[in-house]
Amino acid sequence: MASRYHTVSPAVATKEPLRVKSPAESLRFRQSLLELLEAGPDREEKLLEEFEKNKGQGDSLYAPLLYLLTHLDFTETQATKHWRRIVAHRKVLREALRRDPGLRVALLDYFVNLSRELKNPKMIELAIYERTERSAVTDGLTGLYNHAYFLQALRQEVLRSKRHGLKASLLLLDLDDFKRVNDHRGHVEGDRALMKAAAIIRDSVREIDVAARYGGEEFAVLLPDTTRLGAFVVAERIRVRIEKRFQRKRPRVTISGGLALFPEDASTPADLIVQADAGLYRAKAAGKNRILLAQGERRRHRRVPAQPDVQLSTTEGPAPARVKNVSDGGLLVSLRRKVPMGSTVSLLIETPDAEPVRFRGEVVHQQPVPGEDEPVFDVGIRFVDPDEARPEAQPPKG
Numbered sequence: 001m002a003s004r005y006h007t008v009s010p011a012v013a014t015k016e017p018l019r020v021k022s023p024a025e026s027l028r029f030r031q032s033l034l035e036l037l038e039a040g041p042d043r044e045e046k047l048l049e050e051f052e053k054n055k056g057q058g059d060s061l062y063a064p065l066l067y068l069l070t071h072l073d074f075t076e077t078q079a080t081k082h083w084r085r086i087v088a089h090r091k092v093l094r095e096a097l098r099r100d101p102g103l104r105v106a107l108l109d110y111f112v113n114l115s116r117e118l119k120n121p122k123m124i125e126l127a128i129y130e131r132t133e134r135s136a137v138t139d140g141l142t143g144l145y146n147h148a149y150f151l152q153a154l155r156q157e158v159l160r161s162k163r164h165g166l167k168a169s170l171l172l173l174d175l176d177d178f179k180r181v182n183d184h185r186g187h188v189e190g191d192r193a194l195m196k197a198a199a200i201i202r203d204s205v206r207e208i209d210v211a212a213r214y215g216g217e218e219f220a221v222l223l224p225d226t227t228r229l230g231a232f233v234v235a236e237r238i239r240v241r242i243e244k245r246f247q248r249k250r251p252r253v254t255i256s257g258g259l260a261l262f263p264e265d266a267s268t269p270a271d272l273i274v275q276a277d278a279g280l281y282r283a284k285a286a287g288k289n290r291i292l293l294a295q296g297e298r299r300r301h302r303r304v305p306a307q308p309d310v311q312l313s314t315t316e317g318p319a320p321a322r323v324k325n326v327s328d329g330g331l332l333v334s335l336r337r338k339v340p341m342g343s344t345v346s347l348l349i350e351t352p353d354a355e356p357v358r359f360r361g362e363v364v365h366q367q368p369v370p371g372e373d374e375p376v377f378d379v380g381i382r383f384v385d386p387d388e389a390r391p392e393a394q395p396p397k398g
Contacts, residue, residue: 069107072117086110139213141191142198150212150220154269157210157224161262169231171221172276173201173238173257176288178217180251193253197242204238228261228293229362232342235259235291243289254289256280264382265294293341293364313346321379330361330382339363339379347381360384 062079066072074082090106101109111118137149145153154170161168175181175197182190194217201211201219210222221238223231235257246253258279266272275294283292313319321333331347339345340363347359365380 069104070111070118072111082110082115085114089114139198142195142213144198144202144219145210145212147212147215150210150214150222151269153210153212154222154272157222158262158269158272161224166225167227167264168262169223169226169228170260170262170272170276171223171231171235171257171291172214172259172273172280173219173221173235173255174280174284175217176254176256176284177251178253181253184251193246193249196245197253197255200241200245201238204241205234228259228264228364229342229344231259231261232291232293236342239289239291256283256288257291258283258294259291260294291341313348324378330364330380332365333379333381334369335377335379336375338366338377341366344384345381 060076060079062083063074063076066074066079066082086103086107089110090101090103093101093106093109108118137145139146157168160166175193178190178193181193194213198211198213198219201221205211205221205223208224210220212220212222214220221234223234226234239255239257242253242255258276258281260266260272260275260279262272265275279292279294283290286292319335319337319339321335324332324334343363345361345363347361360383361381362384363379364382365378367378369376369378
């Protein structure tokens with residue numbers, strides 16, 4: 001049997017592989033196993049020893065390896081037992097045939113004739129399988145992950161974040177007025193714009209992030225272990241790079257986005273999408289080509305009216321403000337000028353009958369107050385811990 005074939009059991013071919021870590025890490029792990037299988041019989045044992053030595057504590061190796069070769073789903077303990085029996089069976093075959101039959105022949109004979117786990121195995125060339133597996137999780141036009149894989153990754157990341165007490169951010173992005181691009185320059189140019197935008201998104205995120213084409217001209221980026229401010233920086237980087245990349249094109253291509261944070265804004269994958277989508281909708285309504293955070297209307301803290309004066313320290317200097325209401329999680333203030341969204345500010349609250357109180361906060365909401373003679377803005381500020389806050393500065397745009 002050629003060394004670049006694997007077997008698939010049609011009865012269980014729809015089962016999902018046993019995942020090792022995060023969705024992106026799991027996919028890379030399977031790719032590395034495919035590279036191992038490309039090595040041929042003479043290097044298999046040495047490479048497997050290296051995998052066993054380098055894999056992290058608690059990581060699976062033989063379960064995903066057997067799944068790749070057979071599509072049989074085992075726990076790691078079960079897979080390890082099967083693997084030892086396959087290695088022993090290979091030695092028996094080697095002695096009987098007076099030649100090395102190779103790992104795949106030994107494995108196939110073991111599962112068909114000894115354990116009888118496989119009834120009607122199907123032979124698939126490994127390169128074809130690799131292309132099929134990759135196409136099952138990626139979008140054909142942009143090369144990003146597809147919608148189905150993104151939803152799966154989001155569910156898994158929310159579960160992982162709950163289990164370990166981590167934060168995760170979700171960014172939904174949509175190209176502004178994209179219909180005008182198709183109408184004025186044609187669908188071929190529209191597809192090229194999508195591919196270029198996707199490339200910018202892919203180059204702007206980390207390997208552990210999941211960047212996907214959500215549908216049409218809309219993209220989604222899942223950012224594990226990322227705070228609101230960190231996600232805002234990533235989103236602004238993408239927005240600015242797309243604006244610069246297409247600045248000489250007519251009609252212009254820009255992007256708007258909405259950002260939501262787990263668990264502060266939502267506790268389920270569906271609600272996280274709703275919150276990020278609400279931010280995207282507000283970004284479109286506010287003039288497009290901007291990133292807005294989840295508005296946080298699902299208030300988890302009781303709010304009480306308050307009207308003390310507050311001194312706000314921002315990147316542009318001090319800004320007198322008036323507190324409109326206060327909760328355990330933050331406050332709403334009235335300002336005469338805008339404050340950078342996502343920036344960290346210092347607040348000094350003074351009352352006539354008490355000592356001044358200083359807080360650190362993050363700007364998470366901002367909207368103009370209608371009907372005023374001079375510009376007035378309602379600014380929502382979330383209290384942050386000292387170790388979470390950073391010097392007052394506008395998030396970099398590059």
